[in-house]
Amino acid sequence: MRWKCRVCFDYDLCTQCYMHNKHDLAHAFERYETAHSRPVTLSPRQGLPRIPLRGIFQGAKVVRGPDWEWGSQDGGEGKPGRVVDIRGWDVETGRSVASVTWADGTTNVYRVGHKGKVDLKCVGEAAGGFYYREHLPRLGKPAELQRRVSADGQPFQHGDKVKCLLDADILRDMQEGHGGWNPRMAKCIGQMGTVHRITDRGDVRVQFSHKTRWTFHPGALTKALGHIGRVLKVFGDGNLGVLVSGKLWTFSPSCLVAYRPEEDANLDVAERARENKSSLSVVLDKLRAQKSDLEHPGRLVVEVALGNVARALDLLRRHPEQVDTKNHGRTALQVAAYLGQVELVRLLLQARAGVDLPDDEGSTALHYAALGNQPEAARVLLSSGCGANTLNGTRSSALHVAVQRGFLEVVRVLCECGCDVNLPDAHADTPLHCAISAGTGASGIVEVLTEVPGIDVTATNSQGFTLLHHASLKGHTLAVRRILARARQLVDAKKEDGFTALHLAALNDHREVAQVLIREGHCDVNVRNRKLQSPLHLAVQQAHVGLVPLLVDAGCSVNAEDEEGDTALHVALQRHQLLPLATDGAGGDPGALQLLSRLQASGLLGSTELTAGAAVACFLALEGADLSYANHRGRSPLDLAAEGRLLKALQGCAQHFRERQAGGGGGAAQGPRLALSAPNTVTNLHVAAPSGPEAAECLVCSELALLVLFSPCQHRTVCEECARRMKKCIRCQAAIGKKLRPDGTEVVSAAPAPGPPRQLVEELQSRYRQMEERFTCPICIDSHIRLVFQCGHGACAPCGAALSACPICRQPIRDRIQIFV
Template sequence: MGVVEVGLRVIRGPDWRWGEQDGGDCHAGTVVEVGRPGSSTTPDRTVVVQWDAGARTNYRVGYQAAFDLRVVDNAPVGVKHPNHICDGCKKQGIAGMRWKCFRCMDYDLCTNCYMADKHDLSHPFVRYDTINSHGIEVAQRKNSSKIPLMGIFVGAKVVRGPDWDWGQQDGGEGKCGRVTEIRGWDNESGRSVANVTWVCGSTNVYRVGHKGKVDLKYLQPATNGHVYTDHLPTLGKVEEGGIANESRGPASPRHVPFFVGEKVRVAVSVEQLRKMQEGHGGWNHKMAEFLDKVGIVHRITDKGDVRVQYEGFSTRWTVHPGALARVTSFTPGDVVVVAADVAKVKEYQKGHGEWIEYMRSALGKTGVVAKVYPDGDLRVNIEGRTWTFNPMCVTLAPRNTEYNNTMRANERHEEPISVTSMLQQLPESVNGSSIVDQVVREAAQGHITQLQLLLRQNPDKVDGCSAGKTCLQVACHQGHMDIVRLLLDHKASLEIADDDGDTALHYSAFGNQPEIMELLLRKGASINVANKGRCSALHVAVNKQHPACVKILLKYSCDVNVQDSYGDTALHDAIGKESIEIIELLGNSSHMDLTLRNKRGFNVLHHAALKGNNFAAEKLVLRSRQFVDVRKDDGFAALHLSSLNGHRQVAETLITLGQAAVDVRNNKKQTPLLLAVSQGHCGLVELLVDHGADVAATDEDGDTALHLALLKTANAPQAHPTHAPTIAQIMSDISSRGFENNISLALACYLVQRGCSVSAANNRAKTPLDLINDTRTIDLLNNYTAQAAGLARVDMDLKALDLAAESIRQQSEPEQPSTSRTHSNNLQQSSDNQPVSPAKPPLPPRTPDSPTIPKKEKIISDKGSQESSECIICLDAPPTVRFEPCGHLVTCEDCANRVKKCFQCHNVVLTKITKDGREISSKARQPSAERLRYLETKIAEIEEAHCCSICLERCRNVVFLCGHGACVVCAQTLKTCHMCRKPISKKINMY
């Protein structure tokens, strides 16, 4: 989008390199100033953005050829398409960008409906930024990624912002409100103002982009659904070409959607193609024969249509570009995702492996390409099963570092090679078969007499092929030593290969024939020749797990470092096959190059850690300890891989024998401990912590292990008592307290016990405590912080106080008689209609035998009888400070400085008295400005909740059946509710 105006709503763009200034990826902001030539603060081709999060600074929109922003909405500047109706929401006049289906006649969507996945996701769309702009074709949504749009939207919690000019409408500086609606300002602009209800009870509209002004900033953002960021225009960048705005019917784009030489395939039905071809080369009934074939772009016509050439045919067809789809080139090892649409997969599978009902289990799942057939079809390995798919049925999976380093992503499917099945294809009798067929059949069946006769009569047929195989190859596989000797005496060639590139030596490896293999090598067979999969005979012997053949090949000095098409050496394959004898043989070879990596970047030690092969890992570490901390291109070391995949034995070998660095970091700054916690591998967590792993380590997002444990869902593997005894015990303890089999919570308790901070903020300014929403969990973690720093206990108490205050505010209404039960239930909901987490359970009632304690002296003496012999924070010095008014003596003087609440009874401490009668002052922790604002806001909310919203002075002690209330003085004259305007039928006093 080349036009830059104030009021545009934007998000970070393609050249963004400014960290979290915007509040996070896809957080919204507003253009409030456009740069001008000669300005020292805002030069030409820059803009100033006021982010919804509160930050305000300038960004490049063409300056230095960089573009930092994308436009997420231009409705606030008044853009509208008045003559178009959104076919999704049926609203007349599309505000902001218009999205037109490139395949369907007269089908338009507004931005909200387009991003909400209305209409067919496989249809390409054209984006019209304004009513007069040319359209820009965007990619299909089904192959595009989308992320949540965050900012000042419905549900966001806001305070007054930089352009506030509305006095005390919000109740005063620091008061918060909640956004209830985003709408336009009359006919001037769309989605440019926010309707906000403040805690004081007032409601009004405020500018969020209208005329470039922003009256608000959020304390807590809300989402406005997900957006396809790559489909949005780049602010300041003029996009070349386009589609005429009001064209009738689908028109070819002026820009070139395909490149000469690209592979394409028709992606629409015959009927759709016939309609689309009108005016774009026309329709010929012979075109239907090419619908399932892959063609090559020959050229692009002046009109933008595509000339497609099909291999083996002289005719070139002119095709509408909207009817074509690019054919992605796949290679073995690619990770792909199968389409989830049953109807489309059924259609695509016709003539490409066909469809069977059992294939439903593979839809929507991720697999690995095992083979690419000459016609482009794919053999895909999914969860241990193999399927043949039309390439149109799959898409390349987005690359993820953690997934690429898991066992599932590195699965290989070996196509079975069966010479026995080949033998069944040979002619059964001499009748109707050629001399070569007879020679190969007799060699395969071991009939030496008949073979001698045939060769004496036809000596030139010794190297003839039947079903692609020579008689020497099949004899080597079957193990007919006398036949092999006879053929070698008749000068049979040792180097002839079959259609897959396999020689007689490969066949002897397939058939596990070490004696024949040795005979061939003595006769001069090439030991390192590779087949079309770049596999040597050693690869074959290893994959088939034939150790006797491996011994022969090593005896004759084969190259142990040959790499196949996956980049794997024979030792890589042996590790994957878990063949101990072969690993021992290869590992003892002095010529083995342990630095070689396969195409996934794994050396042999990495591969052992990935597969969990502890025997191989131990042997490799003992041989070359210097490779233990070698990292892949993504920064993953062997310890990362074993931790991510849950291989505890391998990790223990790397740490104890290999002296691996336990806090080694990958490119995302993840340590092995962070990866183990993220996957819930309890045994590995304990192992790493016991060997000194840093529990305070953070990744590139600033998350600690405690963040990850609290974020993780509860479906992690159960702790094994022998591998994670401490966590297993914690899990047993918390289960008895009502937390059922919550492995994530058990991990969190363990990490807190080991000193992981509960107040460490990540890059989004979120602490682990911010991820907890109930006081029971706070109390549980509190039980495991006895040996942690006292400051952590204070933070947890503050968080518990916040939660309890919120709960008290929402539950302050006592239970009413049955006549007002409905009203009482309404009061149990928070102002934003979110359920309130239960507060801490009340103390048990005093029994009749409990003595009454009328005097303070009695309180002190009773509490003193329960005093501990050591400070409960540092567990070092004896307790010397008594808290008032509760009278507990639980901490030493050093630790008492920061205490706000008694750890024993949870009452607020007003005075701290030492044993010698001195009163000590509290050295309160200096809160950050952000935390101070947060606490001030919470206090204001509690005050407002209990205060009459009319006079703002007296306590609210009268409620109405609608759920609102006031003080008894203000309520006396009210006939209708001052909040919702409903008639007041009953006034109920609160006590």
């Protein structure tokens, strides 16, 4: 039997966590059974010292702790409170909660372990029982679970060869909290892997094959030296004398693994394969320092590495059959291409060197020219007919290599000579995907790649990212512009999760990219992902304050709801209450400055110190967000704004919006707003700019007529008859404010169809759906709610009778109240 702490989830009886709780050990810890549990004998408790527990117990003095998310409920930073009760261990949430009374007299319940969160910090301890330190053993923990750390503090490094030599059952226990367990990991036990990276927590990511990577607890791995040797002697104690790199070492047999080469391989081939993984600079140094016989078959590679044209020519005349002989795994042509020795490249090609001969990793001479940043060598190789699109062992072409290294001139030569710019690598990334990943430093490469006539800008990688998605994710504005210029139809394309390019830009605070997508791409700013989140939801969720006014001004709905019924205002009030917002410049973000200036212009906030959540919430209320809009849990923004000052500010902003609407003014600070909707396929077509002050004919009816001037965009595109029915400019999709004839008089819009305004109808329909959801059973979504639980949620009679926990908040159901409505 083993024990598991229910607060920190460690496998030991955790005294630190126990001090937070006023319960017996039986309540503070739950049993944790394993297949290999063994009983542990405990010493008698009699005679052991009894230590009093002190910490967050009834009567303790506390202040806000590291996970505080509750605004100014405590009266402000540093204000103390007194714990009046520890409760809710089983009834509330299954975790510890404390009831605290603050100096201003308010009382609330806070987390002291629930979901791993601690809202309180103890500044005045209180007593809460006793415990026996010597009676809290470490139970059932095998030695392998102890983390092995070397003298330098880091047991493994990138590139180390490692093996897992543990039993699957022990490994499964160790993996909890360290990458998790997957039954397929058992297949890798005993296999050699390579350390891919070390995670932030110190766990080890190991690559076993091209597509297989697992994260391991570092204590589960054994480092392999990776050298190959010969057993020369077996000692009497069973140890082995092994010759490795010319030196005799003594090893325990458990440290060694038998090496079984292929039938036609030998030790020298294996050594060369291992050395091939080292850097090219090291290999070149070894070649140049090599003092072999002039008649040695690999001497030609040495002379090329040294740049001796005369000696290389002499060797080719005497031994032309050695032109493709390898030394340290490389041919002479590959070394010459890497070093940019164009004369030697031409000489070797004339001697019929294998232009597409791969090294041990599948790279050809063209790969080496790209790797060495040698554009002229690449041009010579391509003109000789080499394979321009050959893939190496990692499925990368020479163009991939040049892009990843940032070698602009090599990329230019490869594109000019016909290399395939659409070729995917092992992750289905095209060279343009790689260039975008390299950031703004590779902007020149992006320009070269996007100018290739045959480039496919609709390509999607293995993660489902189109090039436009990828550019928006990385914040590469130039790439976004170039891709939109070629494929405007991609602007609203969705990934499998429903994310568009604007979602990705909003999520990652790429304001300039969002501007391009809105103003040049005319994207749909109200598009939803699979969770029904708009870009505004994501920007508010991540506290990207500068993006909020941009999205709202572009027409993003402030009252759109996600799958939980939350509007952007709900999200703002639920998150980021402690993120400070600098009022003296907002970090230099022009969008944040714009938001602040609008709030200050309203005159409603005065000298109130703003947080990011409060500032965004007030701005949304100032732009028409509905304060009474209830989500699926029945909570409105008014319910969430518990703090008095914030509530008054929100109500003031909402009143200011209503007054502005009643007065028919948009406010001096706002300026014209682009109300963009889903783009029409007709407007996706390129509309040529008129050659003179007026176009020749109406772009809708094609009649020769005097055209109407739209304001504020100042475009003349349609005749007066067509203009009467239009609400947006056909060229730029901007909302039309005025329609002016050539003589300056205004064109009257067509009379709206009889009946209530469309916006009012949509709002009423939304309200009806909201009301219907409140009375409909959330399980069968068919019958009305007839049973209400103590948590406030409910269900219909057939569904509610079978429930043991609330389907909405997951609280256990103690009582069911039948209602008759």
